[in-house]
Amino acid sequence: MTTATSKEELLIVKEQDVVPLRNRVKEYGVKIGMSILNQTKLITATSELVRNLLKYGGGGKVIIESVSNGRDQGVRVTFIDNGPGIKDISLAMKDGYSTGKSLGLGLPGTKRLVNEFDIQTELGNGTTVTIIKWKNG
Amino acid sequence: MGDFLLVTIQVDLYDQLAENLESDLINTINKNNSKGVLIDISAVSIIDSFMGRILGNIAVMSKIMDAQTVVVGMQPAVAITLVELGLSLNGVISALNVEKGMDLLRAKMYNGDNEEQTYDDSNQ
Ligand SMILES: Nc1ncnc2c1ncn2[C@@H]1O[C@H](COP(=O)(O)OP(=O)(O)OP(=O)(O)O)[C@@H](O)[C@H]1O
Numbered sequence: 146m147t148t149a150t151s152k153e154e155l156l157i158v159k160e161q162d163v164v165p166l167r168n169r170v171k172e173y174g175v176k177i178g179m180s181i182l183n184q185t186k187l188i189t190a191t192s193e194l195v196r197n198l199l200k201y202g203g204g205g206k207v208i209i210e211s212v213s214n215g216r217d218q219g220v221r222v223t224f225i226d227n228g229p230g231i232k233d234i235s236l237a238m239k240d241g242y243s244t245g246k247s248l249g250l251g252l253p254g255t256k257r258l259v260n261e262f263d264i265q266t267e268l269g270n271g272t273t274v275t276i277i278k279w280k281n282g
Numbered sequence: 283m284g285d286f287l288l289v290t291i292q293v294d295l296y297d298q299l300a301e302n303l304e305s306d307l308i309n310t311i312n313k314n315n316s317k318g319v320l321i322d323i324s325a326v327s328i329i330d331s332f333m334g335r336i337l338g339n340i341a342v343m344s345k346i347m348d349a350q351t352v353v354v355g356m357q358p359a360v361a362i363t364l365v366e367l368g369l370s371l372n373g374v375i376s377a378l379n380v381e382k383g384m385d386l387l388r389a390k391m392y393n394g395d396n397e398e399q400t401y402d403d404s405n406q
């Protein structure tokens with residue numbers, strides 16, 4: 146079971162919120178002694194998902210948590226928006242699929258960078274993406 | 283430095299700053315008729331798809347203006363993460379550090395070598 150030890154919530158409404166969020170997530174990684182490589186993967190994943198939250202979700206909130214599963218410590222980041230939702234998740238998870246004339250790398254790339262990846266979406270009601278990067282994952 | 287332009291990115295850039303860098307750089311290349319651009323990213327701790335696209339744009343634009351861009355000093359963790367993310371910095375040539383980048387630019391200039399390649403000095 147995964148339990149959270151510390152937690153904070155950040156409101157994300159504009160592009161200028163991205164770098165402070167990345168820095169905060171990095172601090173959570175540093176605090177548990179995560180390697181530079183795993184920190185970099187976690188922060189890059191965070192950056193991609195927060196961009197989606199801004200671009201497609203119209204902004205929202207991000208929850209950062211220190212988590213533990215008994216064997217390992219990690220950082221969990223949850224991205225919550227109340228945007229239009231995603232019509233076809235399996236399509237959205239494909240490399241190269243984009244409705245924003247972009248590279249379509251964000252979702253599939255993020256999944257590769259983290260240890261746990263969950264996406265919940267409901268048309269008209271928004272999207273929630275949760276990732277965990279374990280210290281030794 | 284002659285015809286080369288050296289740009290050092292000191293902090294992780296906000297998107298707007300990254301876009302400004304792109305347009306400033308293009309203008310400067312144009313004004314000085316620069317033949318080579320070195321972008322030192324050794325202080326950059328993350329490159330996501332947005333930043334990757336900016337670097338790609340700079341490389342493409344400079345090429346159109348007959349200048350060659352070399353990105354130098356990418357941190358190993360950043361390079362590994364880019365590969366896993368699936369972002370290939372197409373057209374962006376990279377070198378280990380400023381000195382190697384400079385050698386690469388000079389070699390390209392005097393040999394008229396326009397092939398795209400990644401400078402590999404892993405055996406040195
Ligand atoms: N929070 C969200 N709300 C609504 N739709 C989303 C959301 N996140 C992603 N999508 C949809 O999923 C598609 C794929 O997202 P992904 O991040 O993989 O690619 P992209 O954002 O289009 O391109 P890139 O991330 O490479 O710039 C998006 O084009 C968009 O249609």
Ligand SMILES: [Mg+2]
Pocket residue numbers: 193196197250251252
């Ligand atoms: Mg995206």
